[in-house]
Amino acid sequence: METIWDMDESTFAAACRAVEAVGRADQGVGTLGEKTLHMVLKRMIEPDMSRHEVKLGSYVADILNDRGVFEVQTRSLHKLKPKLAALLPYYPVTVVVPVIETKWLMTMDPETGELHDRRKSPKRGRAADMLPDLVYLKPLLLDPNLSFLLVRLEGEQLRMRTADRRRPVTPLEFAPTRFLGTIRLKTPADYAALLPPDLAGEFTARELGKALGLPAGQSSAAAGVLSHMRAIRRIGRKKNAYLYTIAKEEKPC
Numbered sequence: 001m002e003t004i005w006d007m008d009e010s011t012f013a014a015a016c017r018a019v020e021a022v023g024r025a026d027q028g029v030g031t032l033g034e035k036t037l038h039m040v041l042k043r044m045i046e047p048d049m050s051r052h053e054v055k056l057g058s059y060v061a062d063i064l065n066d067r068g069v070f071e072v073q074t075r076s077l078h079k080l081k082p083k084l085a086a087l088l089p090y091y092p093v094t095v096v097v098p099v100i101e102t103k104w105l106m107t108m109d110p111e112t113g114e115l116h117d118r119r120k121s122p123k124r125g126r127a128a129d130m131l132p133d134l135v136y137l138k139p140l141l142l143d144p145n146l147s148f149l150l151v152r153l154e155g156e157q158l159r160m161r162t163a164d165r166r167r168p169v170t171p172l173e174f175a176p177t178r179f180l181g182t183i184r185l186k187t188p189a190d191y192a193a194l195l196p197p198d199l200a201g202e203f204t205a206r207e208l209g210k211a212l213g214l215p216a217g218q219s220s221a222a223a224g225v226l227s228h229m230r231a232i233r234r235i236g237r238k239k240n241a242y243l244y245t246i247a248k249e250e251k252p253c
Contacts, residue, residue, distance in 0.1 A: 007044055007151070012179035015043035036175045041072045041096055041151060044179075056091075059083050068092035068145075078136035088145045095148045100125040101180060102154040107169055110160050121157070127183050128194045132218035134225045141229060152180035188247065191231035195246060204241040208232070 019039045042052055046063045054064035063070035069091045073080060080095065087093050103121040108114070127150050140146055155176040159169040184190055196211045203211070208226075209219025223244060226232045233247045 007179075007182055009179050011044050012040070012176075014047070015040045016176070018043050018047070035074065036173055037098060037153075037155070038072050038074055040176055041074075041098060042070075044151075045070050045072075045096065056087060059086060061087070064091075068094065070094050070096055070149075072096045074098055077130070077133045081137055081140070084137065084140050084146065088140065088143050092145045092147075095146070097130055097148060097150050098176070099127055099129070099150050099152050099183075100155060100174070101152055102178075103174075104154075104156045104177075106156055106158050108158060108160045108172070110162075115158075118156075126213060127152075128212040128214065128222070131194070131212070131225050132214065132221035135221040138225065138228050141225070147184060147186035150183040150185065152182065154178035154180060188230040191226055191229040192246065195226075195231065199246065202235065202238075202243045202245055204238060204243060206241065208244065 019036060042062060046052065046065050048065070051065045052063055054061045056064065056069070061069045062072050069087055071080060071083070071093065073095055074097075077095070077097075084093060084095075101124055103123065103125075105117070105119055105121050106115050107117045109116065130148075130150070134141065153176045155174055155178070157174050158172045160172050162170050183193075185194075194212075199208070199211050205219045205223035206216060208223050209216060212222060214222055223232065223242070227234055227244065230247050232244045234242050235245050236243045
């Protein structure tokens with residue numbers, strides 16, 4: 001996978017050390033309520049904290065530096081739509097999204113604080129997991145000022161035991177422990193690179209979703225985004241389903 005700028009294992013380690021050294025209690029007002037993952041990603045992109053939390057009109061950018069605006073988004077992307085619509089006419093904006101490829105689960109005893117049962121989660125994050133969420137940003141995806149930076153990580157999820165039988169554990173914090181690389185999404189070729197190499201011929205949205213490892217209910221949204229970004233194209237119908245094929249890269253005359 002592609003690694004861009006100066007983001008590598010050393011910058012990741014430096015960001016983790018900086019966040020650990022400062023401590024959440026000593027953070028300024030602009031970082032109150034931030035989680036470890038969010039703070040580490042911001043430090044990786046821009047170590048100079050004077051460039052964090054910069055007011056731009058009625059919005060506050062996570063980072064503003066000589067590369068433009070960076071927005072670190074660890075949850076749903078749909079909340080970013082108004083902010084992106086306001087900033088994209090004036091700034092190049094990169095939305096930074098973590099992809100947790102490997103997660104280690106650790107459970108804390110609420111009475112003793114001891115950690116138990118460290119085990120690997122069976123769930124593995126993939127870059128394609130974000131495709132259905134991008135459907136909310138479709139009107140903005142082709143804007144030349146917008147790009148996405150997916151940061152591939154491994155980390156530990158801290159959970160706490162509860163007395164609730166329906167929910168025996170509750171998540172507390174996720175701490176990244178290993179940097180695995182980055183993926184950039186901006187051009188049709190970038191989006192096409194997310195497609196499985198064995199995907200060929202004609203396929204429905206459901207077949208595409210299965211190849212990408214997405215739940216059935218998210219397949220249509222993913223197909224819509226990939227079609228909008230010209231990574232695939234619609235070629236017809238098969239009964240009640242649209243048929244798609246991988247779009248050929250257009251070469252300049």
